[in-house]
Amino acid sequence: MINFAIVGMGHIAKKHVEAIEQAAEANLYAICDTDPVRMQDAGDEVKKYTDLGQMLEENPEIHVVNICVPSGLHAKLTKIVAEHKRHIIVEKPMALKLEDAQSMLKDAEINGVKLAIVHPNRFRPAVQAMKAKMDAGSFGTLSHANATVRWNRNQDYYDQAAWRGTKEFDGGVLMNQAIHDLDLLLWLIGPVESVQAMTATRLRKIETEDVAAAVVQFKSGAIGLIEAATTVFPKNLEESLAIFGETGSAKISGSTANFIETWDFEDTTEEDSKAIAEKVKEDPFEKPGHQCIIEDMIEAINEDRAPIVNGEDGLAPVKLILAILESAETGKKVVLQ
Secondary structure (H helix, E strand, O other): OEEEEEEOOOOOHHHHHHHHHHOOOEEEEEEEOOOHHHHOOOOOOOEEEOOHHHHHHHOOOOOEEEEOOOHHHHHHHHHHHHHOOOEEEEEOOOOOOHHHHHHHHHHHHHHOOOEEEEOHHHHOHHHHHHHHHHHOOOOOOEEEEEEEEEOEOOHHHHHOOOOOOOOOOOOOHHHHHHHHHHHHHHHHHOOEEEEEEEEEOOOOOOOOOOEEEEEEEEOOOOEEEEEEEOEOOOOOOEEEEEEEEOOEEEEEEOOOOOEEEEEEEOOOOHHHHHHHHHHHHHOOOOOOHHHHHHHHHHHHHHHOOOOOOEHHHHHHHHHHHHHHHHHHHHOOOEEOO
16 A cells, blocks of 8 residues: 655645545545645544645655645655655646756655656547557658647636746646646657747736747657637637648547547548547546556556656656747747757
8 A cells, every 4th residue: 555645735636635545555644735724624534734844754654745736836845755755746737947847857866756747638548549549650750730728717717826827836828728738749749849939918817828829840840739728718618639640630629638529540440430439438538647647656666667657758848838938938939958
């Protein structure tokens, strides 16, 4: 049995609690939050702390700490957990600054602990099917790809907490909403060479962008188009991921990207394509992505391997987003290092 602790008992922590409860070899051992009120719904069997260091020092039984605090605090807390020699799961985005993300990688490496980043969309059945086609070479030479996030996050959403929509602690639509789709683009297609972008804060009273558009060139030569917004009225309209190649075209879509809309491949019959789409439609989620992350960390510990979504994976979309923001600010094309 692997004992987990959660630090930061806000909205996203609920998914971590559920994931730990559902994972067969996981046990929620302790929770931590600076506000005791946010911990009051937890059962009596779970230890509660308002200080992370104290929790770790008093409970050597804790194996993994899930960090669910505002994004700008991820690096600081990762350092504390790593120095106490515990494995770490960090909510997305990994960090808001490149130097913070790099320090997190270094802290985990120096202290010999495993670092996983929560990008649960990789585990969706439709995405897994697209990844299998990519790995099989079914797309052939890639032409281009589209990642689209047309969602609504109204002003009430941002007003729920003072840190939301801030540059220091939260980030904008790219870091918060579109980062999952950018992670998928990089996972499926590979690294980006350059980016040209525009962003704006059009409707929400926040420090960061609420709408963004970018054109990227992958190192493979393929072109990528990114559109992300939290300004769509009155509710989430679409999240989609489309990839087009010489011998294959595929699009995953829906209000969240869970369903196969297009599935045309030279090596796949029309009948088989329809069967795959129907299978995904019957159960578009299967096991929740957060549960997959929890179970993978348990396996990574038992097998002494890196997590499937490791720190380097978490760093990649952060670097891309920072390049998009730089391009938008300077009006120039940015080449990624």
